[in-house]
Amino acid sequence: MSDAQPYIARRPKRADGARNYDAILSAARKAFETQGADASLEDIAGQAGVAIGTLYRHFPTRASLVEAATREGLAELISRAEVLAGTEDALAALSEWMRLAVRHVSTFRGLVGILTRSMYDEGTPSHAACSAMHSSGAHLLRAAQDTGQVRGDLTADELFDLLSGAAWVRENAPADRDGSTRFVQMGLEGVMARPDAG
Amino acid sequence: MSDAQPYIARRPKRADGARNYDAILSAARKAFETQGADASLEDIAGQAGVAIGTLYRHFPTRASLVEAATREGLAELISRAEVLAGTEDALAALSEWMRLAVRHVSTFRGLVGILTRSMYDEGTPSHAACSAMHSSGAHLLRAAQDTGQVRGDLTADELFDLLSGAAWVRENAPADRDGSTRFVQMGLEGVMARPDAG
DNA sequence: ACCTGAACACCGTTCAAGT
DNA sequence: ACCTGAACACCGTTCAAGT
Numbered sequence: 001m002s003d004a005q006p007y008i009a010r011r012p013k014r015a016d017g018a019r020n021y022d023a024i025l026s027a028a029r030k031a032f033e034t035q036g037a038d039a040s041l042e043d044i045a046g047q048a049g050v051a052i053g054t055l056y057r058h059f060p061t062r063a064s065l066v067e068a069a070t071r072e073g074l075a076e077l078i079s080r081a082e083v084l085a086g087t088e089d090a091l092a093a094l095s096e097w098m099r100l101a102v103r104h105v106s107t108f109r110g111l112v113g114i115l116t117r118s119m120y121d122e123g124t125p126s127h128a129a130c131s132a133m134h135s136s137g138a139h140l141l142r143a144a145q146d147t148g149q150v151r152g153d154l155t156a157d158e159l160f161d162l163l164s165g166a167a168w169v170r171e172n173a174p175a176d177r178d179g180s181t182r183f184v185q186m187g188l189e190g191v192m193a194r195p196d197a198g
Numbered sequence: 199m200s201d202a203q204p205y206i207a208r209r210p211k212r213a214d215g216a217r218n219y220d221a222i223l224s225a226a227r228k229a230f231e232t233q234g235a236d237a238s239l240e241d242i243a244g245q246a247g248v249a250i251g252t253l254y255r256h257f258p259t260r261a262s263l264v265e266a267a268t269r270e271g272l273a274e275l276i277s278r279a280e281v282l283a284g285t286e287d288a289l290a291a292l293s294e295w296m297r298l299a300v301r302h303v304s305t306f307r308g309l310v311g312i313l314t315r316s317m318y319d320e321g322t323p324s325h326a327a328c329s330a331m332h333s334s335g336a337h338l339l340r341a342a343q344d345t346g347q348v349r350g351d352l353t354a355d356e357l358f359d360l361l362s363g364a365a366w367v368r369e370n371a372p373a374d375r376d377g378s379t380r381f382v383q384m385g386l387e388g389v390m391a392r393p394d395a396g
Numbered sequence: 397a398c399c400t401g402a403a404c405a406c407c408g409t410t411c412a413a414g415t
Numbered sequence: 416a417c418c419t420g421a422a423c424a425c426c427g428t429t430c431a432a433g434t
């Protein structure tokens with residue numbers, strides 16, 4: 001019944017394989033940043049100095065290449081959440097993490113879309129990372145709700161709506177202005193518990 | 199120096215041309231709604247019962263087809279703004295319009311992206327409509343600021359960040375939940391003037 | 397195990413021929 | 416004026432042959 005496990009790329013042990021794997025990843029990151037998530041795979045292979053078949057051998061789908069290219073960044077983001085969770089001010093921790101997350105998740109055009117889909121689709125290479133990110137965010141949110149700093153009725157999914165909306169805005173903003181900072185700030189203010197509420 | 203004027207599709211006068219034009223638009227709307235803004239043009243032509251060359255004759259670019267397919271909806275949205283501008287409660291008017299706008303701008307996957315780019319790029323078929331939409335929103339915003347219901351420091355561009363972020367979330371939400379309602383509501387609350395501020 | 401690149405498939409776009 | 420569909424171009428993907 002369940003779909004096949006998604007393919008997760010692994011760095012080969014053999015010297016030439018490892019070298020090519022690294023070169024492809026590096027070229028992919030550069031290409032994604034300049035052309036977006038739908039950058040030409042042929043170009044990426046060319047920039048990496050390998051034949052197109054080699055790219056496909058290491059990364060059989062575009063999703064697996066994106067996953068590998070963003071793996072480190074997402075892992076970093078999750079470990080940041082753990083550190084912030086041990087912090088005094090729960091709302092400050094949540095705000096700071098949201099800011100970091102928005103930036104990571106919008107490093108190139110098309111990333112938020114891929115990650116958002118991955119969050120709710122298990123058959124996807126980035127699903128595991130997205131799930132972990134969801135837990136991290138949910139944890140920080142709950143903490144800020146427990147201290148009464150954030151409304152109790154906000155769900156984690158809604159928090160991620162705010163995150164992905166802000167990231168999309170940042171992705172698509174004209175280069176000269178980054179609307180996401182203000183955006184997240186205001187979104188969070190909309191979500192804070194009001195002293196005058198009730 | 200300036201780019202050529204963007205091509206704006208016009209309904210032909212000759213009977214067969216008009217018939218095909220309508221059939222293509224109707225097929226395009228259906229295709230965009232089910233497959234998104236990057237639906238196959240060949241499929242659309244096929245569904246409309248015309249050859250691919252006929253589609254290109256009426257709509258030389260994908261952007262021109264999208265513009266024609268969304269023209270009515272955007273015009274409706276702008277006239278709605280005019281009606282709401284004559285309303286008593288300026289904040290209620292702004293909220294209601296935002297809700298309508300989010301829905302219109304996310305009728306199919308990929309639309310927000312196209313319209314957001316159009317807003318800041320004059321060489322684009324939808325630029326005129328987006329500009330008008332910008333004015334409508336800015337007008338309603340200013341009214342709600344004049345009554346002191348919304349923070350004075352919010353810019354129209356930031357309002358449209360909120361609008362497009364919410365629309366993107368709605369576009370990409372799993373079919374079973376529409377996060378945008380809550381999203382806009384909270385975004386607006388984050389933007390409302392606080393009784394306890396200062 | 398890994399690499400290469402020709403071959404195939406698909407789709408967007410153009411244009412010569414037709415009514 | 417408008418329509419048709421073959422032709423071309425481009426790019427993603429596969430796979431037989433090679434080291």
